[in-house]
Amino acid sequence: MTTERDEAAPQALAEPVRRVGGAWIALFGAGWLGVWMAQLTPVQLLLPLQVEQHVTSGEWTDSVVAFGVISAIAGVFALVTFPITGALSDRTTSRFGRRRPWIAAGAVLFAVALFLLGLQSSLAGVGLWWTVAIIGFCVLSAALTAAISDQVPVDQRGLVSSFISAPQAVGLILGVLLATTLFTGQFFGYTAMAVLLVVLVAPFCLVMPDAQLARSDRPVLTVRAIVQSMWVSPRAHPDFGWTLTSRILVNIGNALGTTLLLYFLMFGLRDPNAEDDLLLLIVIYTVFVVVASIVAGALSDRLGRRRIFVLAAAVLQAVAALLLAFVPELTVTMVAAALLGLGYGTFLSVDQALATQVLPDPASRGKDLGIMNIATAVPQAIAPLLGAAVVSWLGGFPGLFLLSALFGFAGAVAVSRVRSVR
Template sequence: MSRETPWPHGARTAPAAPAGAPEAFAEPRIRVGGGWIALFAAAWLGIWMAQLTPIQLLLPLQIESLQSGSASAAAASTDWIASVLAFGVISGLAGVAALIAFPLTGALSDRTTSRFGRRRPWMVVGTLVFGLSLALLGAQSTLVGVGIFWVLAITGFCVLTAALTATISDQVPTSQRGVVSGWLAAPQAIGTILGLILVTTLFTAQSAGYLAVAVLLVLLVLPFCLWAPDAVLERSARAPFGARAFFNGFWISPTRHPDFGFTLLGRVLVNTGNALGTALLLYFLTYGLHDESAETDLIVLTLIYMVFVILASLGAGALSDRLGRRRAFVFTASLLQALAALLLAFVPNLGAAMVAAGLLGLGYGCFLSVDQALATQVLPDPAARGKDLGIMNIATAVPQAMAPLLGALVVAMTGGFMALFVLAAVFAAAGSVAVARVRGVR
């Protein structure tokens, strides 16, 4: 494995640990190899499949089925907005859980002194909680049960991914983070389309669909947990625990650390815009376009989206490493997503939706890979990478969870989808403005 080479143009690297700091806090200098990246990508493939397949298809259909079962035949055929709202409320509750679980898990993993490493125990626990909750979710026959087990599933997702994303800062040198982050982003698209194909062709029963993605989650994540290295933090190197200092650490002053603040704000805005544009896509096809083949066309749109996400995430991540630049990529990605949302708003037909899926994939793939690399370079404290990245991860997971509720309210108030997509464009464009304010990273 080769040593890290400095970035061109004097671009900033991540903050260095103090001289004499423990190995767990040291800034990585050795490039990770292909085996590490392959295990990392496989883990994210399982994670995205397990999270996004329910969001895109399984959960809306399950909720709609329960709503229809408790309503009269006439009401069930017309009151589709009630299903959208129920989906939004359940997603919103999961968002609250993510708001707590992400930074708390990150902070606890920073302080973990297990002989197995700091991150590994949390990845294993998160995987098992996530997978078991999904398996039990498929057996629920009430909205309350669906809500409880989806919240538990998202909590497991947060525990797992808070620890997993921290391994980028722990083990990957700055000059390689665009490439590695691309292998976090590309599996999102692949996992979504594979999950949708599995649950619409092979595992068509509700419980079987949830169980299939749960099993694949465990099978794809555990190899990384077992074989990837994870530096052990000695008890003597861990800072003394104080409850006040511990919880005060979750506040990172945007005036003292403006680059962290603007990166976090940009991530919240762009991910909210993306989630608004995609979370209710099945409802848009079914009730906005009156598409009789909505489930099939959802797979087609997802496939188009997937191709462009993969191309953009891997290509943009590698190019941003080579050029030593992050902001320009993230700025452009945000505007592409805004353009896609406006196309859905003002040209509501299937052909335009296909073009929008391509633009959205291009923009979001670029954003996912390069923004993740950018986030690792604005962390204030090498000893608190897990906690700080946990806060950053809130800006990814919480918008995905809360956007269905916000989108459902917009659809309910306006009786259509145009305002929803316009709002998505506004959020994405505002995110580009926030990212432009980052100064410490080119």
């Protein structure tokens, strides 16, 4: 039902009430598939191999630390880029709309940085261009995420959000397969990801309806106003604060539980077929992420409930981490991969829908979702360095997985405090 506020609001700021069609969703999902292949294939394969070429000590922890430092530096820039890009897109009055210019600019920057990354032969160059690539990723994904709250009605957001999470799982395995079979080698691997990114994002960018914001409706555009807008008071908007806290905790837990999985197989389980078994684990994880995200997203729309799904997802991930900590066997690791996929797939789709329903102001959707996106990207960036430190300090992988479980349970507690959304 259209409310008085919807009728009175400018078109660009009104709460959407018309359901998006299958073509919109398909192009949206294809765009995210390109984004995730371009971001996850380097993180999981290309970047670690590139870094390892420059680490001569022979110690696996040194390679992880070097990779972690580069990821952490990029994470710092992501911390700033997400909300600032969102705030600027909220204020964009281009005739092409608010989000489309940022989607296009982010995709081009991301692709160019990946291409140049494939040409680097020093750690400094790798660090520089990966940081630029992450800035492009943040610009692009901040604008794409905001399209949900701009154009998708509340009762469809669980399903549509699953077309962010399902492509994430598919993009990981598809990107790794392409980079290890068709586009082998550093240069061709990065170049392929750059080309696929542009090819898959461009159709959605070109055909997406994007209402133009009138200058009279634009929030104040000054450096001071943008900086001040970065603070969202948890006292005034507690549900935003609890949702953000939950997202940070669950994503840190998931990152700790998955980032060092190859090293866990190699040095924790002493698995002689670690690389092959890692691919099997990724397939198991991917299948459960895809199924869980689509089913849970659609079911949460139908039931009109979000919290219970997010809470259950956080607990499932914590239980999987406990299995890895206390029963370090390959068969149990496969069960844990399934539980992690089930939990994380559910979390990705339903939590994204939940986040769009606790935003403080329709005029700042891009900025507020940019802040929410920090909680997804930054934990992944710092996880390699943090994970290596935890394994060293706590005497092995059990301590790492116990910490992962603690973060999962804490995320469940945080989301249970949300009150405005069922």
